[in-house]
Every structure is written in C-alpha cells, then in structure tokens.
Amino acid sequence: MRQTVFIFSGIAISILVVFELSKYSMFGSQGSRELFVFLFAIAFILIGIVLQRFLTKPPASETLEVNREEAIKKSGLSKQEFTVLTLMAEGLSNNEIANRLFIQESTVKSHVSNILMKLDAKRRTQAVKIGRDLQII
Amino acid sequence: MRQTVFIFSGIAISILVVFELSKYSMFGSQGSRELFVFLFAIAFILIGIVLQRFLTKPPASETLEVNREEAIKKSGLSKQEFTVLTLMAEGLSNNEIANRLFIQESTVKSHVSNILMKLDAKRRTQAVKIGRDLQII
DNA sequence: TCACACCTCCTACTTTCGTAGGAAAAATGG
DNA sequence: CCATTTTTCCTACGAAAGTAGGAGGTGTGA
Numbered sequence: 087m088r089q090t091v092f093i094f095s096g097i098a099i100s101i102l103v104v105f106e107l108s109k110y111s112m113f114g115s116q117g118s119r120e121l122f123v124f125l126f127a128i129a130f131i132l133i134g135i136v137l138q139r140f141l142t143k144p145p146a147s148e149t150l151e152v153n154r155e156e157a158i159k160k161s162g163l164s165k166q167e168f169t170v171l172t173l174m175a176e177g178l179s180n181n182e183i184a185n186r187l188f189i190q191e192s193t194v195k196s197h198v199s200n201i202l203m204k205l206d207a208k209r210r211t212q213a214v215k216i217g218r219d220l221q222i223i
Numbered sequence: 224m225r226q227t228v229f230i231f232s233g234i235a236i237s238i239l240v241v242f243e244l245s246k247y248s249m250f251g252s253q254g255s256r257e258l259f260v261f262l263f264a265i266a267f268i269l270i271g272i273v274l275q276r277f278l279t280k281p282p283a284s285e286t287l288e289v290n291r292e293e294a295i296k297k298s299g300l301s302k303q304e305f306t307v308l309t310l311m312a313e314g315l316s317n318n319e320i321a322n323r324l325f326i327q328e329s330t331v332k333s334h335v336s337n338i339l340m341k342l343d344a345k346r347r348t349q350a351v352k353i354g355r356d357l358q359i360i
Numbered sequence: 361t362c363a364c365a366c367c368t369c370c371t372a373c374t375t376t377c378g379t380a381g382g383a384a385a386a387a388t389g390g
Numbered sequence: 391c392c393a394t395t396t397t398t399c400c401t402a403c404g405a406a407a408g409t410a411g412g413a414g415g416t417g418t419g420a
Contacts, residue, residue: 123263130267137272164396177349180377193398199378209406210377211348212314301366317407330368336408346376347407367416377406387396 170197175214307334312351
C-alpha cells in the first residue's frame with residue numbers, strides 16, 4: 087500500500103518535472119511564470135495537507151456502532167449477558183458484578199457460564215479477548 | 224490497491240490538465256485569470272487533501288512504540304512479567320502460559336502475583352484491563 | 361565483590377471461578 | 391395465549407487462580 091503510494095507519487099512528480107523542463111526549453115522567457123505556477127501549486131498542496139490533518143479527526147463512528155450491534159447479535163449474547171461481559175472486561179469479579187447489577191453472585195455465575203459457552207471460551211479472560219476480537223467490547 | 228492506482232492516475236492526469244489549462248489562461252483577460260488562479264488553488268488544496276489521506280495511514284507507530292516502552296518501564300514490570308501479562312491478555316491459563324514459556328506453573332503463579340502487585344490489580348482480568356489502559360498491551 | 365533485581369521453583373493454603381443440574385418467575389414473539 | 395427465551399436463583403463439587411513465605415541460581419551495576 088505505502089509502496090504503491092510512493093511509486094505513484096514519484097510518477098506524478100516525475101511527470102511534472104518533465105513538463106517543467108519541456109516548457110523551459112520551449113518558451114524560454116515564459117519559464118519563470120511557469121515556475122511560479124508550479125511553486126504555487128505545491129504551496130496549495132501543502133495547504134491541503136495541513137487542512138486535511140486538522141479536519142480529519144472523527145473516523146467512522148457510525149459504521150463501527152452498527153457493526154457492533156450486529157456482532158452482538160451474531161454472538162448470541164443476551165442483553166444481560168453482554169452487560170456481564172463488559173463488566174468482566176473491566177476486571178470485576180463475579181461478586182463485584184453481582185453488587186453492581188443488584189443480583190446474586192450465583193446468577194452472575196450462570197451468566198458467565200452462558201457467555202463462555204456462547205463465545206466458545208474456557209476462561210473469562212479468553213471471553214474478554216474474544217469479545218474484543220469481535221469488536222463487541 | 225486498484226483504488227490507489229486509479230486515484231493517483233487521476234491525480235496525475237488532473238495535474239497535467241490543470242497545467243495545460245494554465246498555459247492558455249495565462250494569456251486571457253485579467254478577470255478570467257483571477258478566477259482561474261482561484262480554481263487552481265482549490266484544485267491543489269483538494270489534491271493535497273487526497274495526498275494527506277493516503278500518506279497518513281500508518282499513524283505514528285514509532286511514537287506509540289516509544290510510549291509503550293516507556294509505559295512498560297514505568298509500570299515496573301520485568302521482561303518475563305510483561306510476557307506473562309500479554310499471554311494473560313490472550314486469555315491463556317497459568318498452565319497454558321507455563322507450557323508456552325517452558326516454565327513451571329508455579330513460576331507463572333509467582334509472575335502473576337508480582338504483576339498483580341505492580342499493577343495494583345486484584346485479578347488477572349483487572350491486570351489486563353490496566354495493562355490496556357497503560358497502552359502496554 | 362556485593363547488593364539487588366530477576367527468574368526459577370516449591371509447598372500449603374485460601375479464594376475465586378466455572379460446571380452440572382436443576383427450578384421458577386418474567387418477558388417476548390408469534 | 392402459548393412456546394420460547396431470558397433472567398433470576400440455588401446447591402454442591404471440582405478446577406483454576408491467587409497468597410504467603412521461602413529458596414537457589416543468574417546477571418548486572420556500583
């Protein structure tokens with residue numbers, strides 16, 4: 087990818103240089119004006135680069151959100167299970183999750199077991215990892 | 224890849240066209256010349272924006288690497304401890320980590336305990352979370 | 361060379377996690 | 391309304407994880 091970019095950049099620049107040189111040989115006095123145009127163009131390219139750098143901040147948040155919703159559905163996790171998964175990812179224990187959600191620890195254990203089954207994980211750490219890989223978390 | 228080729232081909236052609244036009248318009252009336260300069264500037268700003276978009280794909284990998292190294296040092300984790308942490312983040316059990324590193328599970332437990340102390344975590348899941356927050360993982 | 365961090369390993373113990381196998385009340389979708 | 395899912399909860403057990411405290415070997419910087 088990057089290689090391609092450089093190659094084509096090089097080609098574009100080469101073409102411009104050849105054009106400039108050809109103009110010099112053809113028009114003579116016209117040359118300084120052409121050179122000015124050339125520098126002018128480069129200046130505005132730089133301006134464009136700077137603009138792009140400042141205007142490009144939020145990169146595709148909607149698409150990610152949509153994918154996340156879909157991924158959650160595909161994973162087969164229910165609402166509460168997903169909630170438990172996110173709290174697991176926060177590093178909470180079953181007990182802490184129970185307190186956070188106002189349910190019993192035994193309930194949390196049930197959810198965790200279901201999560202492990204649905205995500206095909208053996209441990210909660212692995213479930214979190216899989217959740218991350220699925221962009222769910 | 225193909226997209227990139229087309230885009231850069233387009234850029235090259237655009238540049239040539241604009242240059243060609245510039246030759247003719249240079250000799251036109253004063254008004255159209257100013258209009259041309261305006262469009263010319265905008266065109267090259269757009270070119271700059273596109274260039275920036277394609278050249279800014281690998282965004283600061285070195286800086287991130289440096290920060291990561293620093294963060295690891297700041298966390299106080301040793302080499303092996305860091306290795307164990309990354310394997311924990313992969314969702315591996317102590318036993319699996321031991322097999323992966325060709326050391327005993329008891330050794331892994333020692334490392335894990337040290338990691339938890341150094342990262343001020345109570346569980347391995349929390350250690351992983353903290354490691355992520357510190358851009359270590 | 362000596363202190364010190366690091367890596368390795370151990371036992372014994374406590375705690376947390378996860379499984380198995382229920383059960384019953386809500387919620388939800390036809 | 392009925393079937394299904396979801397959520398809630400339980401006990402009891404086994405499996406990991408984590409703690410405490412020790413110990414020996416290696417390497418490194420002062």
